[in-house]
Amino acid sequence: MCGIFGVSGKKGKAVNIQKLIILGLYNESRGRDSCGYYFNGNIKKGVAKESDFSDFIIDNKIEPGILKTKIFMGHTRYATFGSHTIENAHPHVINDDYVQTHNGSIKEIWQLCNKHDIKSAHIHVDSIGLAHLIYKLGPKTILEQYKGAAALAFTWMSDPEALYLFRGASREKKGEAVIGERPLYFLDQPEGFYYSSLLEPLLVINSRPDITPGMLKSNVVHKFVNGILVSKQEIEREDANVPVTSVHYLPPAGSNSNNFASNKRWNASTSALNT
Numbered sequence: 001m002c003g004i005f006g007v008s009g010k011k012g013k014a015v016n017i018q019k020l021i022i023l024g025l026y027n028e029s030r031g032r033d034s035c036g037y038y039f040n041g042n043i044k045k046g047v048a049k050e051s052d053f054s055d056f057i058i059d060n061k062i063e064p065g066i067l068k069t070k071i072f073m074g075h076t077r078y079a080t081f082g083s084h085t086i087e088n089a090h091p092h093v094i095n096d097d098y099v100q101t102h103n104g105s106i107k108e109i110w111q112l113c114n115k116h117d118i119k120s121a122h123i124h125v126d127s128i129g130l131a132h133l134i135y136k137l138g139p140k141t142i143l144e145q146y147k148g149a150a151a152l153a154f155t156w157m158s159d160p161e162a163l164y165l166f167r168g169a170s171r172e173k174k175g176e177a178v179i180g181e182r183p184l185y186f187l188d189q190p191e192g193f194y195y196s197s198l199l200e201p202l203l204v205i206n207s208r209p210d211i212t213p214g215m216l217k218s219n220v221v222h223k224f225v226n227g228i229l230v231s232k233q234e235i236e237r238e239d240a241n242v243p244v245t246s247v248h249y250l251p252p253a254g255s256n257s258n259n260f261a262s263n264k265r266w267n268a269s270t271s272a273l274n275t
Helices: 017-030 053-059 109-115 126-137 139-143 200-205
Strands: 003-009 034-039 042-046 071-077 092-094 098-103 151-156 159-167 169-174 177-180 185-189 192-196 220-225 228-234
Touching: 003 017, 003 098, 003 151, 017 034, 017 053, 017 071, 017 192, 017 200, 034 053, 042 053, 071 098, 071 151, 071 159, 092 126, 098 126, 109 126, 126 139, 139 159, 139 220, 185 200, 192 200
Parallel strands: none
Antiparallel strands: 003 071, 003 192, 034 042, 034 071, 092 098, 098 151, 151 159, 159 220, 169 177, 185 192, 220 228
């Protein structure tokens, strides 16, 4: 298990760094093997003595890069396999363009890489393999094929205003509820749209008592631009992925798990969010 967290900031509003630190400190409980963040083109990672987010953030202030946008993606890693190195720490960057944070484990990642002609000899963790696959083939193709568990936040530096969120789910059901692979909660605020692997920090940073955090709908890629959900794309998970060993997560009582996302890179139809 790992922690992913961040925000898609809204136009005309300042990014609230303190809220992001709170999200990171809470999500540290989901992984202390390394940590890191992406903020408008700036990427920093912590390992060894800075593997805990609480230690990392003391000497590494959250600072934006040169891109004129307001996307922040944070990660705390619990290594299921792979060494605790800067290379394996998230966020992962492919060809100085695609940026990804991942919570979960992808089974048979090297077979999937070889199937799609991606050299896997130097890929030491599943998340990097997944990033290469999405970069090469687009999210839809790979998110319909992978076996295992995934919650993702990703963007392209060449399309810097767009943030994408995805939470996979097995086709297997427990009663009437689909079994989620990994949790991903959301909270809409005046300054931006936040997400987190944990619910608790979203409750802490919530400045609007009339708004309730929710669980992101599974098997939908949600696209946000400037903190606003603009479109969505359904992902059909293959039967080959069932059963998936996973934990069953439910939205908090009274939550509103709206759909959200698509990408111009996909050759597939999308539907806009009704607002």
